[in-house]
Amino acid sequence: MNMSRARKLSVAVTALLALASGFAGVSAVAASQPSSHVQPRTAVAGETYVIGTDTTFAPFEYREDGELTGIDMDLIRDIAANQGFTVEIKSLGFDAALQALQSNQVDGVIAGMSITDERKLVFDFSDPYFDSGVQMAVAEDNTEITGYADLAGETVVAKRGSEGETFANSIKDEYGFTVKALADSATMYDDVKAGNSVAVFDDYPVLAYGINQNNGLKSVTEKEQGSSYGFAVNKGQNPELLAAFNTGLAELKSNGDYQSILDTYLEQPAPVAASGFFGLLSDSLPALMKGLGLTLLATGLSIVVALVLGVLFGFFKVSESRVLRGLASIYVSIFRGTPLLVQAFFFYFGLPQLTGQSIDVLTAGVLTLSLNAGAYMTEIVRGGIQSVDPGQTEAGRSLGLGYVTTMRRVVLPQAVKIMTPSFINQFVMTLKDTSLLAVIGFAELTYQGQQIYAANFRTGETLLIVAALYFIVINLLTMLSNKLDKRFNK
Amino acid sequence: MSKNSAGSTSLVGSKVSVRGLRKSFGSNEVLKGLDVEISEGEVVCVIGPSGSGKSTFLRCLNKLDELSAGTVIVDGFNLGDKTVDLNEVRQHIGMVFQHFNLFPHMTVLQNIMLAPVELKKESKADARATALKLLDRVGLADKADARPGQLSGGQKQRVAIARSLAVNPDIMLFDEATSALDPEMVGEVLQVIRDLAAEGMTMVVVTHEMGFAREVADRVIFMADGVIVEEGTPAELFGNPQQERTQDFLSKVL
Numbered sequence A: 001m002n003m004s005r006a007r008k009l010s011v012a013v014t015a016l017l018a019l020a021s022g023f024a025g026v027s028a029v030a031a032s033q034p035s036s037h038v039q040p041r042t043a044v045a046g047e048t049y050v051i052g053t054d055t056t057f058a059p060f061e062y063r064e065d066g067e068l069t070g071i072d073m074d075l076i077r078d079i080a081a082n083q084g085f086t087v088e089i090k091s092l093g094f095d096a097a098l099q100a101l102q103s104n105q106v107d108g109v110i111a112g113m114s115i116t117d118e119r120k121l122v123f124d125f126s127d128p129y130f131d132s133g134v135q136m137a138v139a140e141d142n143t144e145i146t147g148y149a150d151l152a153g154e155t156v157v158a159k160r161g162s163e164g165e166t167f168a169n170s171i172k173d174e175y176g177f178t179v180k181a182l183a184d185s186a187t188m189y190d191d192v193k194a195g196n197s198v199a200v201f202d203d204y205p206v207l208a209y210g211i212n213q214n215n216g217l218k219s220v221t222e223k224e225q226g227s228s229y230g231f232a233v234n235k236g237q238n239p240e241l242l243a244a245f246n247t248g249l250a251e252l253k254s255n256g257d258y259q260s261i262l263d264t265y266l267e268q269p270a271p272v273a274a275s276g277f278f279g280l281l282s283d284s285l286p287a288l289m290k291g292l293g294l295t296l297l298a299t300g301l302s303i304v305v306a307l308v309l310g311v312l313f314g315f316f317k318v319s320e321s322r323v324l325r326g327l328a329s330i331y332v333s334i335f336r337g338t339p340l341l342v343q344a345f346f347f348y349f350g351l352p353q354l355t356g357q358s359i360d361v362l363t364a365g366v367l368t369l370s371l372n373a374g375a376y377m378t379e380i381v382r383g384g385i386q387s388v389d390p391g392q393t394e395a396g397r398s399l400g401l402g403y404v405t406t407m408r409r410v411v412l413p414q415a416v417k418i419m420t421p422s423f424i425n426q427f428v429m430t431l432k433d434t435s436l437l438a439v440i441g442f443a444e445l446t447y448q449g450q451q452i453y454a455a456n457f458r459t460g461e462t463l464l465i466v467a468a469l470y471f472i473v474i475n476l477l478t479m480l481s482n483k484l485d486k487r488f489n490k
Numbered sequence B: 001m002s003k004n005s006a007g008s009t010s011l012v013g014s015k016v017s018v019r020g021l022r023k024s025f026g027s028n029e030v031l032k033g034l035d036v037e038i039s040e041g042e043v044v045c046v047i048g049p050s051g052s053g054k055s056t057f058l059r060c061l062n063k064l065d066e067l068s069a070g071t072v073i074v075d076g077f078n079l080g081d082k083t084v085d086l087n088e089v090r091q092h093i094g095m096v097f098q099h100f101n102l103f104p105h106m107t108v109l110q111n112i113m114l115a116p117v118e119l120k121k122e123s124k125a126d127a128r129a130t131a132l133k134l135l136d137r138v139g140l141a142d143k144a145d146a147r148p149g150q151l152s153g154g155q156k157q158r159v160a161i162a163r164s165l166a167v168n169p170d171i172m173l174f175d176e177a178t179s180a181l182d183p184e185m186v187g188e189v190l191q192v193i194r195d196l197a198a199e200g201m202t203m204v205v206v207t208h209e210m211g212f213a214r215e216v217a218d219r220v221i222f223m224a225d226g227v228i229v230e231e232g233t234p235a236e237l238f239g240n241p242q243q244e245r246t247q248d249f250l251s252k253v254l
């Protein structure tokens, strides 16, 4: 790892604001270190760099048989090999990758990112490695839209924070259409095919690749002369990595490797033979199972921590001490009173900016889920204890048993029995909530599904498989829990 | 520990000594200055209309309710003294509730054994033997392994009495022990209390069973609106009540 801890409190507060504004590249890091001039060094040899990228931006990055591949991936790996350093790729999503770069969660980002003046304020860019441009596409069977002039009164989609969005916004007044921003290409294409919008503005290589993969769209206009893609590091950070990228890129260009990478992805990609549903199932199952494993791991860890928190704060809630009761109430209202998604963003992106301490995605995810579930568990424990007849406590105390003994032997065994169905319910809720961690790039089941349909455009079938897996696992676990409940809580 | 700290405030042989006991819930004063002396082996029945503070009075004797003012000395322990170990005092005072409050997740035997074992008064084996003896005494030897849910109301209350006796108290408090029972089960519970009285147990019995009070009580206390209106032997109180409120009450219940 080569994470700099330079980012400090000066930018901390902007973290959440940036999250709220969706795309942070513009808003976040105005107060940054002075731009240090890139100092070419050969200090990269033997280093490992963490590189953030988009989830799917074919043909630049996408998954094939569970492996990340694409122009960006081949480039960064070949350059790393050429320059003697190692890369660890984190597939986070475009917005999330930029967030991660700003919070020094990653050392660099390669994500088919256009070099713009705005981004140059925040990041240092490499030499351009690809000349892109925006192109419009419509549904295959659409005969009405043949140019921008036909867009009057219609809605188009573009990827949030992308060149496509900038371009669409720049001409929307002239042609009288509305621009809707979505997070990834697959969603945008589905939106167009579903008729929610009539056209999509996306980077031409991405569109061309998708059309060639039979994604159901066609292009009707020429590509706009556009910007160039660059590899980025955080402003003033990792200059040696940037220099190594530039040197490596130049070498790949001169030895022909660069051109052969481009040809692999852009020169007449072979149309994929659409396999049947069961083909899709068997192709996607290994990746989905890996995701399911992580889903269960995160659920298991979170539930255990949540149980501890719930019991602790639940007892605080029924205690005689006003301070403890207040403490528990504050905890519960914070975590029940804010969306889980915001909590996840906060722990993964916000906290590192506040503390200068990077956090891995599993830890952030488990922290989020357990604190959240712990708040609900607290209420379950409180409710369970309070629903036991006060006469039970009085009987215990009148026999001369102390508070703790009475709790342990008389109240809790009855409370646990009352609480068990709610515990099982919370367990299922937490399992389902793990799917929200896909947004911070935690490679659980939903995330794996997104990866798959983003590459093959078979959204409906893939989501059916993902949903079926959740359904089976949740129902099996519920049945098991109810069995155990019956056995132990007779 | 303030054993015998009662000193001059308590009569010789006095098991329970209550002086100027007041109890308020918020602004609602429920007990308005009670003075009661109960001597060893005495059986005191407390009667009075509902809401007059009988239960609260009993609950102040083992401090299930905090005292607002006055002193309560039980078995030599001053309950107002913060250094007194309440858990120890309560082992001297058995309490039987209107709604039994048996522990539903335990068997009858476990209900009775819980306190002696947890309080390390007896080994498990000894506690078991004691519990079986007590069950025999209340006529339920065959119900040792039953759950409270499988018992009738009268049986539950007899188990509850056995449970209180298991810690070997020298004072027993009964709070309307038969009020929640079907009429045909009242007798069996009263019989157990009657037996205890015959064995010389000091008891405070809150009851609506006037016939029982007349037969068993050494003294009857009539309470209304948080004060003791009148007290005396059953013959005095039932035969020749002095106060108008006592006469009123008795004319309604007798």
Ligand SMILES: Nc1ncnc2c1ncn2[C@@H]1O[C@H](COP(=O)(O)OP(=O)(O)O)[C@@H](O)[C@H]1O
Pocket: B025, B028, B030, B049, B050, B051, B052, B053, B054, B055, B056, B057
């Ligand atoms: N925990 C409590 N909080 C507030 N008021 C109470 C509480 N317990 C009893 N009271 C009130 O005290 C009064 C006397 O109650 P109680 O002692 O139960 O009377 P009794 O047993 O003679 O029917 C009633 O008015 C009742 O509402």
Ligand SMILES: [Mg+2]
Pocket: B054, B055, B056, B175, B176
């Ligand atoms: Mg009462």
